[in-house]
Amino acid sequence: MSADRFAHLYSQDALCARPSAIRDICALVARPExxxxxxxxxxxxxxxxxxxxxxxxxxxxxxxxxxxxxxSTEGIVKLRQALAERMRGEGVAGADPDAILMTHGSAxxxxxxxxxxxxxxxxxxxxxxxxxxxxxxxxxxxxxxAGVPVDQNGMNTEFLGREVNRLKGSxxxxxxxxxxxxxxxxxxxxLSLNRRHHLLQLAEEHDLIIFEDDPYCDLRFEGERLPSLxxxxxxxxxxxxxxxxxxxAPGMRLGWAAGEAGAIRQMAVAxxxxxxxTNTPAQYVLLEFIRQGLLDRQIKANIDHYRAKRDxxxxxxxxxxxxxxxxxxxxxGFFIFVHLPKGWDAGELLRRAIEKNVVFVVGQAFFxxxxxxxxxxxxxxxxxxxxxxxxxxxIGSLIKDELK
Amino acid sequence: MSADRFAHLYSQDALCARPSAIRDICALVARPExxxxxxxxxxxxxxxxxxxxxxxxxxxxxxxxxxxxxxSTEGIVKLRQALAERMRGEGVAGADPDAILMTHGSAxxxxxxxxxxxxxxxxxxxxxxxxxxxxxxxxxxxxxxAGVPVDQNGMNTEFLGREVNRLKGSxxxxxxxxxxxxxxxxxxxxLSLNRRHHLLQLAEEHDLIIFEDDPYCDLRFEGERLPSLxxxxxxxxxxxxxxxxxxxAPGMRLGWAAGEAGAIRQMAVAxxxxxxxTNTPAQYVLLEFIRQGLLDRQIKANIDHYRAKRDxxxxxxxxxxxxxxxxxxxxxGFFIFVHLPKGWDAGELLRRAIEKNVVFVVGQAFFxxxxxxxxxxxxxxxxxxxxxxxxxxxIGSLIKDELK
Numbered sequence: 056m057s058a059d060r061f062a063h064l065y066s067q068d069a070l071c072a073r074p075s076a077i078r079d080i081c082a083l084v085a086r087p088e089x090x091x092x093x094x095x096x097x098x099x100x101x102x103x104x105x106x107x108x109x110x111x112x113x114x115x116x117x118x119x120x121x122x123x124x125x126x127s128t129e130g131i132v133k134l135r136q137a138l139a140e141r142m143r144g145e146g147v148a149g150a151d152p153d154a155i156l157m158t159h160g161s162a163x164x165x166x167x168x169x170x171x172x173x174x175x176x177x178x179x180x181x182x183x184x185x186x187x188x189x190x191x192x193x194x195x196x197x198x199x200x201a202g203v204p205v206d207q208n209g210m211n212t213e214f215l216g217r218e219v220n221r222l223k224g225s226x227x228x229x230x231x232x233x234x235x236x237x238x239x240x241x242x243x244x245x246l247s248l249n250r251r252h253h254l255l256q257l258a259e260e261h262d263l264i265i266f267e268d269d270p271y272c273d274l275r276f277e278g279e280r281l282p283s284l285x286x287x288x289x290x291x292x293x294x295x296x297x298x299x300x301x302x303x304a305p306g307m308r309l310g311w312a313a314g315e316a317g318a319i320r321q322m323a324v325a326x327x328x329x330x331x332x333t334n335t336p337a338q339y340v341l342l343e344f345i346r347q348g349l350l351d352r353q354i355k356a357n358i359d360h361y362r363a364k365r366d367x368x369x370x371x372x373x374x375x376x377x378x379x380x381x382x383x384x385x386x387x388g389f390f391i392f393v394h395l396p397k398g399w400d401a402g403e404l405l406r407r408a409i410e411k412n413v414v415f416v417v418g419q420a421f422f423x424x425x426x427x428x429x430x431x432x433x434x435x436x437x438x439x440x441x442x443x444x445x446x447x448x449x450i451g452s453l454i455k456d457e458l459k
Numbered sequence: 460m461s462a463d464r465f466a467h468l469y470s471q472d473a474l475c476a477r478p479s480a481i482r483d484i485c486a487l488v489a490r491p492e493x494x495x496x497x498x499x500x501x502x503x504x505x506x507x508x509x510x511x512x513x514x515x516x517x518x519x520x521x522x523x524x525x526x527x528x529x530x531s532t533e534g535i536v537k538l539r540q541a542l543a544e545r546m547r548g549e550g551v552a553g554a555d556p557d558a559i560l561m562t563h564g565s566a567x568x569x570x571x572x573x574x575x576x577x578x579x580x581x582x583x584x585x586x587x588x589x590x591x592x593x594x595x596x597x598x599x600x601x602x603x604x605a606g607v608p609v610d611q612n613g614m615n616t617e618f619l620g621r622e623v624n625r626l627k628g629s630x631x632x633x634x635x636x637x638x639x640x641x642x643x644x645x646x647x648x649x650l651s652l653n654r655r656h657h658l659l660q661l662a663e664e665h666d667l668i669i670f671e672d673d674p675y676c677d678l679r680f681e682g683e684r685l686p687s688l689x690x691x692x693x694x695x696x697x698x699x700x701x702x703x704x705x706x707x708a709p710g711m712r713l714g715w716a717a718g719e720a721g722a723i724r725q726m727a728v729a730x731x732x733x734x735x736x737t738n739t740p741a742q743y744v745l746l747e748f749i750r751q752g753l754l755d756r757q758i759k760a761n762i763d764h765y766r767a768k769r770d771x772x773x774x775x776x777x778x779x780x781x782x783x784x785x786x787x788x789x790x791x792g793f794f795i796f797v798h799l800p801k802g803w804d805a806g807e808l809l810r811r812a813i814e815k816n817v818v819f820v821v822g823q824a825f826f827x828x829x830x831x832x833x834x835x836x837x838x839x840x841x842x843x844x845x846x847x848x849x850x851x852x853x854i855g856s857l858i859k860d861e862l863k
Contacts, residue, residue, distance in 0.1 A: 059721030060719055065725065066576060068574060069575040104519060104523035115508060115512050115515075119508035123503070159712075172473070174471055188732060188735070195729060196470070292465075304528075306529060306530065307527065308735070308736065320463070321473050325473065325599060328599045329566070329733070330570065330712060336711065
């Protein structure tokens with residue numbers, strides 16, 4: 056509960072709202088002496104500054120009036136056509152510009168999707184652990200979340216099926232599943248193909264919507280790209296949420312949602328009253344960036360960039376972390392997830408790390424059931440190589456001290 | 460109710476959501492032969508294209524990495540400082556950057572405010588008529604709206620006081636008042652100073668929040684600027700919502716919310732899960748636009764631009780509309796509101812106007828109680844002078860035919 060002056064007038068949702076678990080850490084990160092493996096922001100060194108500058112100039116010269124005017128709520132038609140074409144290339148056979156909605160980041164896509172599909176006390180299944188942006192959006196609608204364990208193959212769909220049955224049996228209205236299928240935040244794991252099929256089958260069986268949050272799918276460092284849930288979806292149950300933040304520029308706040316036409320139309324109606332329309336200059340610049348073939352080039356460059364950083368972090372984990380600690384080798388994305396020995400408290404480790412000016416995110420922040428006490432998330436996306444090395448050395452040394 | 464494929468899974472709010480009343484007209488407006496006085500969008504001829512181009516180049520050269528990176532949810536500190544300074548200049552003595560939230564347009568400000576303050580069945584008082592963006596945001600939270608007549612001095616606060624008493628007496632939870640105090644959409648009228656004071660007094664008396672939606676306040680053509688409700692607010696009850704869309708560039712989707720610090724903090728928490736943060740390049744460009752003194756210059760230019768268009772429309776209304784019809788002379792903003800003789804149906808007039816390739820918005824769309832059948836809104840903001848004249852001539856002629 057809040058001690059705010061007008062708390063007595065707040066909505067139930069506002070009274071339940073909690074700021075993101077990493078906001079406090081963000082304040083720490085701002086201090087220049089702190090080496091942070093906490094933030095999951097992209098590396099500014101990867102931004103296509105030169106190309107954006109050139110294209111902005113070209114486009115505003117060509118169509119400045121359209122570029123500074125309101126756009127339609129759905130987004131610029133040509134951009135949605137270009138994105139539909141890309142999706143068809145990714146195996147979404149029927150991708151249709153009219154069933155695409157431009158959003159201010161995939162975060163807004165998720166927010167609008169919950170506005171359309173989630174009522175107070177409705178349940179959405181989420182990974183244990185999962186990104187708190189997704190659970191936050193569900194919570195902002197008064198929805199409940201129920202956890203499903205995530206292992207090296209992603210969300211455990213066998214467990215999911217049983218849990219949905221159990222919840223429905225107890226009278227709960229289960230509406231959907233929130234899943235980050237590629238290089239999940241925070242674990243870095245990818246949902247296996249078998250489980251993708253199983254998840255879709257469960258969605259049909261239990262009449263569920265799948266909120267497929269897929270901001271990292273383009274950043275695969277190795278191995279074969281798996282088909283998105285959307286591309287396997289024969290029943291229109293997947294709301295596919297994409298972001299340009301990791302492959303273009305996060306400050307542009309661009310993402311898109313693609314799904315069954317009626318549901319996307321409802322999301323567009325919700326967007327009308329949420330912020331009218333998506334930033335127009337950003338859309339024009341992205342459209343031209345795609346047209347000039349720069350997005351594909353940028354994705355390739357980012358893959359190389361982040362693969363090198365992942366390799367660097369893995370190398371230093373191998374070198375400096377003791378064998379009592381385990382972690383995964385993500386095939387893409389931004390994150391590595393670490394397990395401390397059972398019974399350990401990553402929060403305590405963080406407190407000691409902060410004293411050494413090193414920060415990371417405790418895993419518990421990502422577990423809606425409060426578990427995961429002995430886990431933490433490391434991100435290699437934003438930190439410099441120097442910071443990655445120094446922070447890993449420091450954390451490793453703190454863990455070794457504890458083992459003594 | 461919707462016939463959508465997944466309508467059975469939609470939230471209550473989605474089932475109640477209605478697209479904006481002018482969306483259908485927008486489709487018509489896209490046809491080149493149509494002369495439209497419907498849209499309330501700014502005139503692209505007023506956009507500061509050259510300055511934005513130059514400043515974008517300067518800023519991205521200076522701080523490209525920051526400019527393309529995520530910003531904080533609250534918005535860029537220096538921009539909030541600059542806006543707080545402007546607000547102090549407008550008489551908001553305590554304007555504080557920490558109690559300002561950057562938003563994607565004032566529409567998002569209203570949406571976040573309703574997320575914080577409106578629960579299902581809560582009542583918010585609105586003008587009869589009022590802008591449907593505001594009522595749409597309230598509706599998206601399951602809130603109810605109750606109408607208060609608007610006359611030439613704005614919302615009738617005597618009526619408001621009685622109506623709040625009546626609603627509270629009937630067990631309703633009245634949470635706030637949504638008001639557009641300057642050159643209101645759709646009527647163009649301004650809330651008088653006496654009524655501003657009275658409204659604040661009523662808010663204290665009845666423990667209400669005032670949602671002050673003030674996108675047009677800077678566009679005053681004549682007469683003295685009235686103090687904003689925020690500047691008169693001694694009790695922190697006003698959530699002041701501002702837009703850059705009418706004085707800078709609507710495509711940039713920039714606005715801000717200012718209010719009591721706790722409430723703004725709650726809105727920032729809501730924004731975190733709504734879209735994370737506001738577009739960063741847009742914020743940097745606006746900041747520099749303000750710093751270089753261009754925003755004040757732009758406001759002056761826009762005042763001259765729209766005043767001339769208003770005068771032109773008024774002149775042609777005088778010339779071509781019969782005396783049985785009445786309209787107001789707005790002192791600013793984008794809109795003129797027309798009353799047809801009692802018993803007339805502006806919808807019927809619109810149907811005949813469309814046959815002549817002329818469109819406007821029927822007033823009824825702005826009345827939450829379904830009244831206002833004999834009214835319509837004319838906008839001079841976007842139309843060319845040629846279109847304004849031709850459309851007024853046509854509508855006037857249709858009205859005269861009807862009078863025969």
